[in-house]
Amino acid sequence: MRADWQNVKRVGYANALKPLPPIGIFAPMATSIPRQGSAARPGEGPDRRLSVAPMMDCTDRFDRFFLRRITRRALLYTEMVTTGAILHGDRDRLLRFDPAEHPVALQLGGSEPAALAECARIGAERGYDEINLNVGCPSDRVQSGRFGVCLMAEPGLVADCVRAMRRAVTVPVTVKCRIGIDGRDDYGFLRDFVAAIADAGCRTVIVHARTAILTGLTPKQNREIPPLRYGVAARLKADFPDLEIVLNGGIASLDEAEAHLETFDGAMIGRAAYHTPWSLADADARLFGAPAPCRTRREAALAMLPYIERELAAGVPLHRILRHMTGLFHGVPGGRAWRRTLSENAHKPGAGPDVLLAALAFTEPGDRAAA
Numbered sequence: 001m002r003a004d005w006q007n008v009k010r011v012g013y014a015n016a017l018k019p020l021p022p023i024g025i026f027a028p029m030a031t032s033i034p035r036q037g038s039a040a041r042p043g044e045g046p047d048r049r050l051s052v053a054p055m056m057d058c059t060d061r062f063d064r065f066f067l068r069r070i071t072r073r074a075l076l077y078t079e080m081v082t083t084g085a086i087l088h089g090d091r092d093r094l095l096r097f098d099p100a101e102h103p104v105a106l107q108l109g110g111s112e113p114a115a116l117a118e119c120a121r122i123g124a125e126r127g128y129d130e131i132n133l134n135v136g137c138p139s140d141r142v143q144s145g146r147f148g149v150c151l152m153a154e155p156g157l158v159a160d161c162v163r164a165m166r167r168a169v170t171v172p173v174t175v176k177c178r179i180g181i182d183g184r185d186d187y188g189f190l191r192d193f194v195a196a197i198a199d200a201g202c203r204t205v206i207v208h209a210r211t212a213i214l215t216g217l218t219p220k221q222n223r224e225i226p227p228l229r230y231g232v233a234a235r236l237k238a239d240f241p242d243l244e245i246v247l248n249g250g251i252a253s254l255d256e257a258e259a260h261l262e263t264f265d266g267a268m269i270g271r272a273a274y275h276t277p278w279s280l281a282d283a284d285a286r287l288f289g290a291p292a293p294c295r296t297r298r299e300a301a302l303a304m305l306p307y308i309e310r311e312l313a314a315g316v317p318l319h320r321i322l323r324h325m326t327g328l329f330h331g332v333p334g335g336r337a338w339r340r341t342l343s344e345n346a347h348k349p350g351a352g353p354d355v356l357l358a359a360l361a362f363t364e365p366g367d368r369a370a371a
C-alpha cells in the first residue's frame with residue numbers, strides 16, 4: 001500500500017482520523033470540570049490549572065489546533081494581538097480560530113481603556129473564553145507603544161483598562177505580568193500593582209516570576225537572565241488568597257507544574273510546551289481526570305491530516321502548520337529525521353500532507369512515553 005494521504009483517507013488509519021469534538025461546544029465548560037484539589041477556586045471562567053503561555057510567532061491558530069491533539073483541557077492563549085491591529089487591521093485573520101481550540105484566551109496588547117474595551121468586546125463576541133491583558137512584554141516596540149511590562153509602573157492606568165474591559169464583556173478579564181521592572185522590583189511594588197488591578201475586578205493574575213529589565217536586554221534575554229523568583233509569586237498568593245494566581249516561568253514538565261499546584265492555582269508553561277509538545281501528553285489524565293485525545297505521537301500527527309487538507313484547500317501554506325509540529329518526536333528515535341523532513345519539505349511548492357507521512361515513516365510506533 002502506498003503511504004500517501006489519498007490512501008490514508010481511503011483505508012483509514014486506526015482511530016487517528018476520528019474528529020475530536022470541540023471541547024468548548026459540546027463538553028461542559030471548564031468551570032464544571034471536577035477539580036482534584038480544593039473545591040473552592042478563586043478565579044472565574046476556564047479552568048486554569050494548566051495553560052500554555054501566549055507566545056508571538058508560536059501560539060497561532062495552527063499551533064493551538066495541533067496542541068489540542070495532545071491536550072483538550074489545558075487553557076490555550078493566543079499570541080499577543082495589539083488593539084491597533086484589531087481596530088485597524090485584518091481582524092478576521094487575526095482573531096480566527098477553530099471551535100476545537102476551546103478553551104482559548106485572547107491576549108491583548110494596549111493601554112487605552114476604550115480601545116481595549118472595544119477589542120475585548122470584539123474578542124468575546126467571537127467566542128474567546130477569556131480576555132487577557134499583556135503587562136509582561138518587555139520589547140522596545142511594545143514599550144514605545146507604552147504597553148506591555150512598562151505598564152506595571154502605571155497601576156492606575158492598568159486598573160482603568162481592566163475596569164473598562166470588564167464592563168465590556170462577561171467573560172473573565174485577566175492580567176499577565178512580571179514580578180517587577182528594573183528599579184521597581186521590591187515586593188511592595190508588585191503587591192500594590194496587584195491590589196490596584198484586583199480592586200478593578202481582575203480575579204486572575206498570571207505571574208511570570210522574573211523582573212523585566214527595560215533597557216539593555218532583548219526580550220529573549222529578558223526570559224533568561226533575570227532570575228526566577230517563585231518565592232515572590234508565592235508571597236503574592238499568600239497575601240491575596242482570594243485571587244487566582246497562576247505561576248509562569250521556567251516550568252519544564254508536568255511534574256513541575258503539578259508540584260507548583262501545591263502553592264499556586266495554576267501553572268502556565270511556555271517554551272517547554274512549544275518545543276516539546278508531547279510533554280503535555282499526560283496532562284488531561286493527570287490534572288483533569290480525563291482521557292488524552294491521542295494515545296501516541298503518531299496518532300497526534302495523523303489526527304492533523306484532515307485539518308491540514310482543509311487549511312491547504314483554503315490557501316494556507318503547509319509550512320505554517322507543520323512548523324509547529326517539528327518538536328513532536330523530540331527525544332525519541334526518528335525525531336531528528338522527522339524534524340528535518342518537515343523543515344526541508346514543507347516549503348516546497350505543491351507540498352501537501354504527504355510530507356507529514358514521509359516524516360512519520362522515520363518514526364517508530366508505540367511511542368507513548370512522554371519523554
Ligand SMILES: Cc1cc2nc3c(=O)[nH]c(=O)nc-3n(C[C@H](O)[C@H](O)[C@H](O)COP(=O)(O)O)c2cc1C
Nearest residue numbers: 053054055056079080134208249250251269270271
Ligand atoms: C517566542 C516567545 C514569544 C512570546 N510572546 C509573548 C506574548 O505574545 N505575550 C506574552 O505575554 N508573553 C510572551 N512570551 C512570554 C511567555 O508567555 C512566557 O511568559 C515566558 O516564555 C516564560 O515562560 P516559559 O519559561 O514557560 O517559557 C513569549 C515567549 C516566547 C519564548
